[in-house]
Amino acid sequence: MIRRLLLAALLVAALAPASRAGSYGTELPFTAGTGARASGLGLAGTSLMYSPSLQYYNPGVLARYDKKAFEFYRTTLFDSETQFHTLSYVHPSLAYGTVGASLLRFDIGGIEERDDVNNLLGELSNSQTRLLLGYGVDLHPSVAAGLNLKVDHQSFGSYSGTGIGLDIGLHGMRTLSETAIFREVRAGMAIINLIEPTLKLDQDDVSDPLELRFGASLKSHFEGFGFTTALDLVSPRYSPTVVRFGQEFDYEQVFALRVGVDGSTPTFGVGGSYRGIALDYAYRSEDLGDNHRLSLIVAFGGSRAQREAEREARIDAELRERVALRMADFESEQLRRLVATADSLFDAGDFEGALDQYEVVLVWSPEDTRAQQRHGHCRYRVELAEGRALLDQGDYLAALYRLKQAALINPGDPLAAELVDQCQRSIADAADRTRMVDQMTRGSIDLYAEGRYVEALAGFEEVLRLDSNNQLAREYEQKSHANIQNAVHRLVLRARARADRGEFTAAISDIEEALGFRPGDPTLTAELEELQRRRRSAIESRREAAMTGGATRHSTPIVDTKILDAKFERGMKHFEEGRFEDAARELLEVWSVAPQFRNVTDPLTRAYLFMGMQVYSQERYDEAIRIFEKILVIDPANLKAQRYLHKTREEASRLTGVRR
DSSP states (O other), rough: OOOHHHHHHHHHHHTTTTTOTTOOOOOOOGGOOOOOOOOOHOOOOOOOOOOGGGGHHHGGGGGOOOOOEEEOOOOOOOSSTEEEEEEEEEEEOSSSEEEEEEEEEEEEEEEEETTTOOOOOEEEEEEEEEEEEEEEEETTTEEEEEEEEEEEEEEEETEEEEEEEEEEEEEEEEOOOOSSSSEHHHEEEEEEEOOOOOEEEEEEEEEEOOOEEEEEEEEEEETTTEEEEEEEEEEEEOOOEEEEEEEEEEETTTEEEEEEEEEEEEEEEEEEEEEEEEEEEEEEEETTEHHHHHEEEESSOOHHHHHHHHHHHHHHHHHHHHHHHHHHHHHHHHHHHHHHHHHHHHTOOOHHHHHHHHHHHHHTTOOOOOOOHHHHHHHHHHHHHHHHHHHHHHHHHHHHHHHHHHHHHTOOHHHHHHHHHHHHHHHTSSSSSHHHHHHHHHHHHHHTTTTTTHHHHHHHHHHHHTTTTOHHHHHHHHHHHHOOOOOOHHHHHHHHHHHTTTOOOHHHHHHHHHHHHHHHHHHHHHHHHHHHHHHHHHHHHHHHHHHOOOOOOOOOOOOOHHHHHHHHHHHHHHHTTTOOOHHHHHHHHHHOOTGGGGTTTTHHHHHHHHHHHHHHTTTTTTHHHHHHHHHHHHHHTTTHHHHHHHHHHHHHHHHHHHHO
């Protein structure tokens, strides 16, 4: 009987070492609190943030953690035989809230076990463990909620017991200013032991009573110094309400001093942190002696913002890759059909039809060497055939121009050279030489009047070969040279200006046009090669930027990102299903509000490129021009849009006879 009474007395002593004077019921020893930072602030931890052990004070704060972190806490209560250890861990996720776990353990030694006649039998081991498994989630950007599943276990000698409990909590915060002294206000509320854990070691049940906690804190900042003021009201079921207050002073979040009061107990603390590692110390002066508390916090991994940016970059990269594959498939199919059509015309000897098709192939794929070679061969055969037909018709001047063009395309070709000689002999052998010269002069003047200076120049040179004293031909020959010089100069200047704006395709087109005035000119040829090099470099740079998501992420205006995300995802779904018009509509709405959001410019311009290519293939040139122009409004440096627009305008001009 005496032994049982002694055990009961010791059990009460073990359960209530941290009970305060004036308590009206039993409180488990965990009321001593945990975490050196909160301890230095008088245990006013209901609204505080960032220390993993704060799960103990309010599970609602779990949702606020930015990084994964461990905290180890240790203290010796009242004597060296009573030790309290805590290990806490928080793991924030991006989409599913934050989980936390804390293991709290009291070990009490030095308890003698005696029999009924007071003989010493040895020492009793007494330990009490609490496991908190918590979860916190944001209900709103300013409000978070959380809960702790609580498992208590106590062993005392040969006796042991386990109890289950539940805590719930809310945490709110609001930013007041980014620059003023008062920066942020926070509030917290927790119901501790909403379900009370109950332990039964022998015959009696002992429960940890329900407790209400309310807290608020204010964060201030002034010239590198931070100030955090915290106030808590704690109301246990069987004990008086306790007021807790704490004040923290920190410098650049590196070094901190803390003072507080827990009811009538003063507290003090210091702390330092560097690169994710924090060491905190707290001191309390208790009735039973001084109490020293120590915490080590290690935070690791990227912050929530960093991980969010990395996730967004991965998602965007995957989307860009899918879009690029879709674009490549579409372009490959377009090219395959165009090349097949061009090759069939080429094989059938329809070089004029094949020439048009190879020109379109080179719009989609300007570096295609096979298409370039066949395009040149078609031009040669067309010019040769046209020159031969004109020669047969007796139109020697026009025939001579066409045949010389064929000879320039295929230098050293014996057939073209022979026909040029034949044409020139026919001109020289004409019966009415004066009439022939006069006819050639008038024809060349007509070409000059139409602005076809190269053809006119060839005519005047031929007239002067037949009649070197023809002053009219000499005068127009000089004028043709001057106009060609001016035209080439204007085209070169325009090409350089376009290249400076990144419009390399249009610039290359200008130099190619200039080479039409001066075939084989070494200066123009060098200029063309440089522009082609710069265009290839620009294409590579854009490809690298697409793979990396761009060098710089610009800020997105304050908008509802959930709405933008939904529109973006719908647009990408339409895109992958081939509904490019629907995709462009959704993505354009995102781009109009936030042009930098998830790199929306890239899939938007690609959707428009698909649309433009489709209507171009249907010879709806005006509509294709409007679409390509819209792309260049969104992305002025888009090389493909520049190239497609230039070709489409050429096709429209050829069809209507009007230069757009």
